[in-house]
Amino acid sequence: MAKNSEDRFKKIIAHAKEYGFVFQSSELYDGLSAVYDYGQNGVELKNNIKDYWWKSMVQYHENIVGLDSAIFMHPRTWKASGHLDAFNDPMIDNKDSKKRYRADDLIEEHMEKLQGKIDKEVKKARKRFGEDFDEEKFLATNERVVKYKEQIESINNRLVKALEDENLGELKQLIDDLEIVDPVSGTKNWTDVRQFNLMFDTRLGSLSDDSNKVYLRPETAQGIFVNYLNVQKTGRMKIPFGIAQIGKAFRNEIVARQFIFRMREFEQMEMQYFVRPGTEMDWFEYWKNERVKWHRSLGIPDEYYKLYEHENLAHYANAAYDIEFAYPMGFKELEGIHSRTDFDLSAHQEYSGRKVQYYDPETQESYVPYVVETSIGLDRLFLSVLSYAYEEEKLDDGSERIVMKIPPFLAPIKVAVFPLVRKDGLPEKAREIINGLKYDYNCHYEEKDAIGKRYRRHDAIGTPYCITVDHQTLDDNTVTIRERDSMKQDRIPIDNISPIVWERLRENRG
């Protein structure tokens, strides 16, 4: 990370804490690594983001409905989804090179080397015997080849058994016995083999035995897939249709850092769109464009976004696109659009033994729908808004201000109301105005300190509009409304505050 963006990132994190957006979890007890809490302003911003996403998906699309599934799910869900197998890796570090490897990979590479030796022997023999060479016979009888083959077999047996038993000590022993060296450092100075589990587990019920182990979901999508039939049938949904969900997910990341970008407990906003097989690429394109449009509607300039097409695909996908955002630490994934094929629904059909299909009246056939997923990290979106919004501004008079240029319709507090001075009945008038506005907008009243200071305080949390009650207000019932970014003021009648704020909030939504 470049020095100045590193500084900027630090300032944003400090600002987020100082102004009640994000606190480290359990800070009182020295904090909990990679877990964060949202403070009084953070929760408002986060709720506003959620609300906007939810409306964009569920309210603005008649064929998309919502869902709120539980975090606990039947353990077989994760067997079916592939998470149980795909994210259970035994890892080992070389103390000299500081490199980390998958222990089973190292052993497999060793076996491949042995296989390479066999191939070499075969090649040599073929050269020697020419036309008469009988490969099968050679493989079965050549002393050296047979020895290599036996070695491979015995290693493989030990490896498979060790993995099955989750015997980490045996894996380490195997690496020691084979005298495997680190390709980088060339040494055999290894740590113990340790198990890394992506998923958190816990016990359901008060008796602790292995049979009631359950996992905290590592993605919300599976809650949608296992409810596909329920929603499709009870909602009488016709393909194509979507199910949207906002919820917490949990991942025990090996390294979880970078503030709220990568957390152990995080929130996803996902929409799974069920389509007829063969049309998935069209819908993939469609949602790619829709999601880009949605991001543009936040009013953040295009250059903050970059599209990235995946070449290494996850176990469930046949196409994947990331929308990346220019965070202070560089372009990083904000949202993923994936064509998940029928991988998940088929897997659940197989593991549950139930028919997870759709009868298409048009084609008069049943099929397992294909799925196009849009999956965005709520916390990452929050961070993108926060890091875009943070600005240290030099004003014409030479002074500085820190202003959070949060898209106004997402701002934690929409309207702040101040009496110019704390006397002459101005505070009472200001209270009166707030009481009229608070049912429509999140408002804030302040009378402490000089007026300029109060403006700056609200700049720092991104409040788009400040209403000031002055002496003229008492004569003609007008107030000034000050706009955050331009710092310009208009004088408007009290009765017009609500419609004008409404109008401006709408305008600001791309």
Added chain:
RNA sequence: GCGGGAGUAGCUCAUCUCCGGUAGAGCGACAGCCUUCCAAGCUGUAGGUGGCGGGUUCGAGUCCCGUCUCCCGCUCCA
């Protein structure tokens, strides 16, 4: 997880270094005064068992060990 750096008031920091002797400032917050519009007027108040635990010592923020957390690099990442 490994390696390096750091942790003193809400924030920024001072004191720390070869020399151990009962923690200060600015900003901020709060209360009040003064002020007719963009942070810096006046008065007062609160706030720290120096991340936590242990050791050495008559005495530790200061020396030693452990631990937690954060930052940087490496590794991993649906």
